[in-house]
Amino acid sequence: MNIGILGGTGPAGRGLAVRLASIGHTVVLGSRDAQRAEAVAAEVRTGAKGKAETVSGSSNEQAALADLVILATPWESALATVSALKSELADKVVISMVNALVKNGREMLPMYPPRGSVAEMIQAALPRSSVAASFHHLPAGMMEDLDSGLEADVLVCSDHKEATETVLAILEGIGGLRALNAGSLAQASAIEAFTAVAITLNIRYKTHSTLKMAGL
Numbered sequence: 001m002n003i004g005i006l007g008g009t010g011p012a013g014r015g016l017a018v019r020l021a022s023i024g025h026t027v028v029l030g031s032r033d034a035q036r037a038e039a040v041a042a043e044v045r046t047g048a049k050g051k052a053e054t055v056s057g058s059s060n061e062q063a064a065l066a067d068l069v070i071l072a073t074p075w076e077s078a079l080a081t082v083s084a085l086k087s088e089l090a091d092k093v094v095i096s097m098v099n100a101l102v103k104n105g106r107e108m109l110p111m112y113p114p115r116g117s118v119a120e121m122i123q124a125a126l127p128r129s130s131v132a133a134s135f136h137h138l139p140a141g142m143m144e145d146l147d148s149g150l151e152a153d154v155l156v157c158s159d160h161k162e163a164t165e166t167v168l169a170i171l172e173g174i175g176g177l178r179a180l181n182a183g184s185l186a187q188a189s190a191i192e193a194f195t196a197v198a199i200t201l202n203i204r205y206k207t208h209s210t211l212k213m214a215g216l
């Protein structure tokens with residue numbers, strides 16, 4: 001699959017790009033600055049030692065032309081980024097991995113955007129797209145390092161069956177990750193907010209925790 005990542009030059013986009021490319025997808029890292037994206041893509045390819053050769057860099061506009069698009073910008077710029085690309089994103093699955101968080105001392109706190117979650121805001125802004133929320137709790141550094149031994153459950157939610165099925169299928173191809181269907185997009189509020197707990201644990205215990213659900 002040809003996958004575009006908006007805001008793909010940050011740690012989250014880079015990590016996802018390496019994992020997706022390592023299982024055969026073609027990935028375009030999108031940026032406000034295409035040259036910057038090309039440089040980051042070259043760095044990512046070098047770091048992956050030949051296992052992510054299908055990662056390239058370009059503008060967010062080019063990345064939005066891919067078959068499937070992932071939103072990986074900070075939460076403050078998520079809405080403006082997708083709103084400018086409404087027609088490019090129409091009739092596609094768009095995955096939001098965005099968490100709305102604010103740092104408060106040694107804790108992260110969740111922000112609750114209008115409609116409850118960033119993903120629901122994005123769906124409202126993109127009525128012709130099928131928005132899914134996923135990848136929120138995956139540690140970027142471990143994603144980019146194919147030898148990190150990353151093991152995690154990954155929650156997926158959407159109001160569109162085809163979007164859920166597409167994301168579940170992509171995740172199932174990535175070794176170490178177990179994809180779980182967490183229901184409708186209304187669940188994105190709790191999923192995004194829980195990231196604040198996960199990062200607070202990481203700060204306290206000086207680690208990179210991952211999500212694992214017992215009993216499933």
Ligand SMILES: NC(=O)c1ccc[n+]([C@@H]2O[C@H](COP(=O)([O-])OP(=O)(O)OC[C@H]3O[C@@H](n4cnc5c(N)ncnc54)[C@H](OP(=O)(O)O)[C@@H]3O)[C@@H](O)[C@H]2O)c1
Nearest residue numbers: 007009010011012031032072073074077098099136139140
């Ligand atoms: N880091 C993680 O471990 C992780 C894990 C799961 C989910 N997430 C979520 O994924 C998202 C990205 O995380 P990140 O750590 O990669 O964030 P980041 O480095 O702060 O931002 C990602 C990219 O977004 C673009 N960007 C920054 N400000 C922007 C603006 N005002 N308008 C448009 N684009 C802008 C930048 O790309 P250009 O300058 O090249 O345009 C930047 O490289 C966040 O919402 C985060 O909560 C992160």
